[in-house]
Structures are given as structure tokens and as C-alpha cells.
Amino acid sequence: MSKGIFEDLQGPSGRMQRLVVLPFGTSLEIAFKSIKVRFFRSLITTLSLVLAVSFLSFTDVSNDVANGMLASGSAELRQMLVRAGYDLGPEANNVASSPKQRWILILSLLVCTVGIVNAQLMAVTERFREIGTMKCLGALDRFVLRLFILEAGMQGLAGAAAGALIGAVFALLGGWLRFGGAALRQAPLTEVAASTAAATGIGLALSLLGVLYPALVAARMQPVEAMRVEQ
Secondary structure, eight states, rough: OOOOEEEEEETTTTOEEEEEEEHHHHHHHHHHHHHHHHHHHHHHHHHHHHHHHHHHHHHHHHHHHHHHHHHHTTTHHHHHHHHHHHHOOOTOOOOOOOOOHHHHHHHHHHHHHHHHHHOOOOOOOHHHHHHHHHHHHTHHHHHHHHHHHHHHHHHHHHHHHHHHHHHHHHHHHHHHHHOOOHHHOOOOOHHHHHHHHHHHHHHHHHHHHHHHEEEEHHHTOOOOHHOOOOO
């Protein structure tokens, strides 16, 4: 079992106070157990992130597949893209997201972030007594902040990775159904992997951004006020 590290701080009265600072590994363990206890609520919060990131990954990987087909130099594959609805000029050698797609992506990611903030604020409200108990036992503000950020980070990483993989798989499957095996043979694996990794990183960043304000609210909460709240 991990041991706490004692830290001496000077209190308002000038007296030295000894507080317990838990190691990072212990904070990670507590955050993981908290997610397990609130599994279904965490799952609902994570699903919104999965959907937004999968849409982002699907769009980027679909463009990668189309660009791979264009890079092959095959006139037949180029005509297949035109018939599929891609707006390609005579000299075009690259496919990019349309302005409509970009706006839809931005809005979906924005809605996802707002949902994360709302869910985390509700989690803070439900855990007033828990936060107050931890502070009464000597938990520092930075420990509470770290706890919420770790929880959001683990949820965000799992949800973003799952969403990015789902989006990439469906994009490749869609390319195969629309254009046949040539789409998969011409798909640039490096660009597909980069798009999947970028979608995962964006999802994780949104999750951490969404929890920042609720975590600050929880960290700055006074123990007496938290314990006074009726559940």
C-alpha cells in the first residue's frame, strides 16, 4: 500500500501544519476506482465523446482513402470518385473536407465539450460530501484537482481511442463498399494512422478541457461548505 508524503505548510496563524501529499500512483488508483463506482454515468459521458471523435476520424480517414486513390494516377479511380460525388477539378490531386463538413465537425465537437462540462459539474455536485471529507482529512487543493483531471483523462483516452478506431474502420469499410478493393489497396496506411492518432489526441484534449472548470470548482471548495450540503 502506498504511503503518503508529509509536507509542512505554514497556516494562517503562523503555526506549521503537516499535511499528507499522496503519490501520483495512489491518485491514479483512487481515480480508477471512482470511475468503476460511477461506471454507467461515466459511460454515458464517454459515449458523447466516442460519437464526436468517430465522426472526426471517419471524415479524415475517408479523405485519406480518396487521396490515395487520386495519388495512384488511375483515370478509372478518379472517375469513380467523381461519380461518388467528390468535387474534383481537372488538375485536382487532393481531396479536403468541404466547409459544410468542417462546420458540422466543429459543432459536434463543441456540443461534446459542453456535455462533458455539464456532466462533470453534476459529478462535482454529487460528490460534495466526498470532497469535503477528503479536505477534512488533509487533502490539498491540488490533490482534488489532480483527481478530477485523472478521471477525465482516463475516460477521455478510452473514449477518444475507441471513437477514432470505430471511425477509421467504418471509413475503410465504406471505401471498400463504394470503390471496391482498389480503395483499400491504395489507402495510405501512414496517413490513416496519423488521422486516427490525431482524432484520439483531439478527443483527449477536449475531455481535459471540459473538466478544467469543474475541477477548479471542486478544488476550491471549502470543507465546511461541502460537508454542510444535504444529499
